Amino acid sequence: MTDHPVQLRLLGRLTLCRQGVQIPLPSSRKVRGLLALLAVTPGPLPRSRVCDLLCDSSSDPRGELRWCLSRLRAVLDDASKPRVDAAADAISLDLSDCDVDVFHIARLREPGLETLNVSQLRQLGELYTGDFAEGLELDRNPEFASWLGSQRRRFRADHVAVLEQLVSRLGEQEHGEAGACLEKWLQLAPFDRRAHESLLQRLSMAGRIKEGEAHLEATIRLFEAEGVEWLPIRECWRAARRHASQHVQTPRIEVNAAVPAAVAAESSTNKPRRASICVMPFSDHSLEPGARGGLADWLTEDIITRLAKLRVLFVIARGSVFALCERNVPPDEAARLLAVDYVASGSVRRYQGRLNVTAQLAEAATGRIVWADDFSYSLDAAFDVLEEIGNRIVICLAGQIEAAERNRAVLKPPNSLDAWEAYHRGLWHMYRFNADDNRHAAHYFQLAVKQDRTFARAHAGLSFTHFQNVFLHWSTERDREIERAYAAAADSVVADDLDPAAHWAMGRAQWLRGHVDDSVFELQRSVSLSPNFALGHYTLGFVQSQEGDAQSAIESSDTSRRLSPFDPLMFAMLASRAMALFRLQRFEEAADWASKAAVRPNAHVNVQAVAINWLAAAGRLEEARAQVAALRRVAPGYGIEDFFRAFRFTSETRESFRRAAAKVGF
Secondary structure, three states: OOOOOOEOOOOOOOOOEEEEEOOOOOOOOOHHHHHHHHOOOOOEEHHHHHHHHOOOOOOOHHHHHHHHHHHHHHHEOOOOOEEOOOOOEEEEOOOOOOOHHHHHHHHHOOOHHOOOOOHHHHHHHOOOOOOOOOOOEEEOHHHHHHHHHHHHHHHHHHHHHHHHHHHHOOHHHHHHHHHHHHHHHHOOOOOHHHHHHHHHHHHHHHHOHHHHHHHHHHHHHHHHHHOOOOOOHHHHHHEEEEEEEEOOOOOOOOOOOOHHHHHHHHOOOOOOOOEEEEEOEOOOOOOOOOOOOOOOHHHHHHHHHHHHHHOOOEEOOHHHHHHHHHHOOOOOHHHHHHHEEEEEEEEEEEOOOOEEEEEEEOOOOOOOOOEEEEEEEHHHHHHHHHHHHHHHHHHHHHHHHHHHHHHHHHHOOOOOOOHHHHHHHHHHHHOOOHHHHHHHHHHHHHHHHHHHHHHHHHHHHHHHHHHHHHHHHHHOOHHHOOOOHHHHHHHHHOOOOOOOHHHHHHHHHHHOOOOOOOOHHHHHHHHHOOOOOOOHHHEEEHHHHHHHHHHHHHHHHEEEEEEEEOOOOHHHHHHHHHHHHHOOOOOOHHHHHHHHHHHOOOHHHHHHHHHHHHHHOOOOOHHHHHHHHHHHHHHHOOOOHHHHHHHHOHHHEEEEEEEEHHHHHO
């Protein structure tokens, strides 16, 4: 500990030491609150935000903040280094040379709990010495109380995740330690179904049936008093007893932290997995503490509905999350009670004519925040603003979960993938837009549908790989690939007629077959099923940009980009807008948008060809020739006829392209 000049402990009672000798902290709770706030906040905080959190009730909040900073400097700064930085209008702490318990925890957890061995998990567990900043409450300061509560819930959930990992890995020879971990787990999260199930599993396999029955009875009474569902725990106990009776000689129990082993053995083969999420009711800081209703509840319900319409996630219904919220169950505990993979939460605040909304997404098992953002709009059109915020939150939640699941699937051995993981591994390859990765994507989508014929998204992904083979000339069997794209899309629709991705795939396949009206119908069905489905809006714009309503194509492209600003298909969204602008004879604008599309990551040869033609048509010949040279480096034999084979332009538009392409030797 003495290797660092300053040692700061934030878990348990706040303590500050220099070379191992404890230094008394100022008696002011606001000073200690400021220390806790700045220590765990990455980067500087605006003074206004600190004043809102700590000095909201003061007649001179900035003056009080200056006083708190002076007191903080007295205990943190020394001759070797000033650690309190209050330059300009932001405040931060430089604790890089200090030993801080929460920093040490973050470093140990960074590789992921599943990568740590038992010894490392024990070391990590010993660092959780209590709640975050125990005893630090500020009266009449609901903003700080909300922040403090969220930090305590986060670290408590982190501690629970460590205990869960330890319980799952400790064997019979470590019976006492496993029991202590389970006891601590239940103290921290008394309504965590997995903790009760793990304990019942161990009691059953140890033959301690009377103790198991007594624990089950006490658990039922506890859950019943709080209105929490207890039937799954009883079913787990029954399954565990059946499992134990069939394996009396089994020397060691392996407890699965995600799903109890006995239940998993009975149900894993007949319940296809999907990523699951619960959206906890957003809190409204403008209402009295504990009050519900108004904009926050409206926004929460809107997000739940829109996420459910996407059909790609298992979304917990409104009734369940609001019931837990009414019992003051925090988001992390609610996520564990509901056994979901992800939990979303947030807050709404009206302040000085503005509507401020914060939202975050966390992994339920680890408590790690996957995504967080805040939105601020004028309060004049609150409901219009909330709809826009809801759109952005929904697409961010879905996109971040897809990215996290994609990355997790890529890191797993290919022969260990279930249908959900195989699908996301296929997406990882699909978005690279080259022939080799497209073949790999098709393989993983086929693996997914082989394991789960009802998985509409996997069928849609497979259809997309066949579409790519045709659109990018990666197959010599054009007609067969078109029919394969159509067949896979049809399988997707049959699997789930309410999935927008199924109708998106069918719309693409119908366009390949030359059935433009049918294509538009399917794509419109896609976006009507889920107005937040960005790919549906983009593809509708793509089809209409060539031989439909060009102005509608621009609107569809803009909608897709607004819904999914970091989409892997962003280059195609930009190119569709450029094609529609060209048909409206707005050549200079078309050239600008086409140029933006061509330089996006993964922009393929057809998009580069769009840029060549549009630049040439706008008279920007040098830029067009440079784009020709870039295209030739990746596809030496690509020409104007390949371009026409990919798209469906009118004969008049084609002639315009031929004249433009001739100017730059394309």
